Amino acid sequence: MLRRKLNILYFVLPALVAAFFAYVACRVYDSPLLHGILSADVLFLMVLLLLPRFNFSYKLAFLAPAAVWAAVDHSACAYATLIFYALMILVASVVPRRCRFLLPVYALFALLFVLADAENFFYSSVLLTLPDAWGLAKFFWWGALLFIVVPPLVVSLELLFARKVLWSARRVELSHRAGFAVVVSVLLLNAGLNFLKPQQPILDFTVYKWFHQFCMPGVSRHNTILNDDIRSAYPVWEKEKSVVDDFSKPTVMILVESYGVKKSLDQTRALLSPFAYSHARFLGLYPRNASHTQGSEWEDFGALRGKIREEPLPLKFKEHHLQTWYVHGYDSEFYARGENYSKFGFDKMLFKEQFEAQGLPSCRNGFVGICDSAMIVYIDSLLSEPTPKFVYWTTLDAHPLYEWSGMFEKSYFCKIFSLSDVDCTYFTLQENTLRMIARLAEKHPEYRFIVRGDHRPMVSIEQSDFVQSFYFRWVPLVILN
Secondary structure, rough: OHHHHHHHHHHHHHHHHHHHHHHHHHOOOOOOOOOOEEHHHHHHHHHHOOOOOOOOHHHHHHHHHHHHHHHOOHHHHHHHHHHHHHHHHHHHHHOOOOOOOHHHHHHHHHHHHHHHHHHHHHHHOOOOOOOHHHHOOOOOHHHHHHHHHHHHHHHHHHHHHHHHHHOOOOOOOOHHHHHHHHHHHHHHHHHHHHHOOOOOOOOOOOHHHHHHHHHOOOOOOOOOOOOOOHHOOHHHHHOOOOOOOOOOEEEEEEOOOOOOOOOOOHHHHHHHHOOOOOOOOEEEEEEOOOOOOOHHHHHOOOOOEEEEEOOOOOHHHOOOOOOEEEEEEOOOOOHHHHHHHHHOOOOOEOOHHHHOOOOOOOOOOOOEEEEEHHHHHHHEEEEEOOEEEEEEEEOOOOOOOOHHOOOOOOOOOOHHHHHHHHHHHHHHHHHHHHHHHHHHHHHHOOOEEEEEEEEOOOOOOOOOOHHEEEOOOOEEEEEOO
16 A cells, blocks of 8 residues: 555656646746646656557557547647647557656656746746747756756756656556546646645646747736836826837837836836926836847837838938937847847947947956946947947946945935835936936937837746736836937
C-alpha cells in the first residue's frame, strides 16, 4: 500500500516540477498569465507512456477531451492542439517500453513543454516571442536563467521523479481504462475548482496557450478596467484618436521609461505633479496596445508588432520640412534600433555610443546609459537651433531593476506615502526626469511636448507586489504648449 502511494506521488511530481518555475515567474513578475500549478501536458504524457504499447484504437479515447474542446472553442489554435495531442498519442503508442527508448522521448516532449511555457510567460507579460526573448537574455539575468539554466534543470528534475514509475525495476503500468479515468478525473477537478476560484487553475495547458499566441496576437488575458476614482479624476484619451493634429508644428515626443498609472489615486497624482501647474493642453491617461518599450515606440510611430499600418509619424513631420531626430541613451544594438529606425523616417539617430564620444556622462540605474539629465541638456541645445525639428526621445533613468539604482536625495513623496525602498527609488527617478521635462517645455514654448509612458514597471526582485500596484497597459499622457 505504501509503495502504491509513493508511485502516485512520483506520478504527480513531474507535472508539478514542470509548472513550478513558470508559475513562480508569473507570480513574481505579475504576469497577466493565469498559470496552473500542475502541467497538464506532462501529466498526460506520463499517463500515455504508462499505458500498454500499441492498441492505438483504445488510445483514441484520450483525444475525446481535446476534440470536445476544439468543437466548442472552434478556433485554429484548438484544432492545432488537437493535432498535437494526436501526434503525442501516436508517438507514445509505438515507442518501446524500455528505458533507452522512453528516456529520449520523454525528455524531448518535456523540453518542448518547458520552452513553450517560458515563451507563454514572455508573451503574456511583455508581448515578446521566443526569438525576442533570446535576444533579451543578453541583457536580463532572468532571460538567461529562463533559456539557458531553467529548461535543462526542469527536465532533469522531471526525469529524476518520472524514473520511479516509468523505467524503474518495478515500472508502473496502467490499463487504458485506469489511464482514461485519471485524465477525466483531473480535468473535472480542474474545471470544478476553476469555477470556484478562477484566479488559480490547477492545470496549466502549455501547448494550447502556446498555439493561442498565433490565433490571438496582441491579446493578453488581464483586466485593464480602471477604478471609478481615477476615471473621475483624469480624462482618458480616446484610443483611436491621434495625439498629433498638426505635423507642421515643431514637436518633442518623449517616451518615459516605466511611467505607469498607480492604482492609488494619490500616488498617481504625485507622479503627474511635475506637470500640475504647466497649463497642459491634456493631462490624463492613455491606453497602450503594447506593453514593452519597443512596442510602445512602434505604436507611437504608427506601427504595431513590426507591421507599419500607415505612413510613419516621423515621415509625416519630415514631409512638412521638419528635421526628424531619434535620441536614446542606450546602445543602438538593443532592439536593433540603430539598424531599423531610419526606416520610419528619422534623419538623425543618436545613441549611447555617440553621446559618450561627445563626453555626456553615464548613470548606473537599471541599465548603464546616458543620464536623463545629460540628455535634457543635449535636447535643449537641439531646440535652441533655428531649424524646426521633430525629436523623439526615449528616457532611461527609470528602467528597472530599481534594486540596482543608486539615489542621493529621495523624493519627498517617499516619506508622505511611507514608500518601500523599491517604490521610493521609482518615484525619485521619475520625479527627477519629469521635472526636467516640464522645465524644458517651459523654456521652449515654440515646441509642442507630448509626454507619455511606455508601460508599467515590469520587474522587482525584492517586492513582488510592486508591479501589481500599477494598472496594466495604462500610462499617463501629458501634452504641453
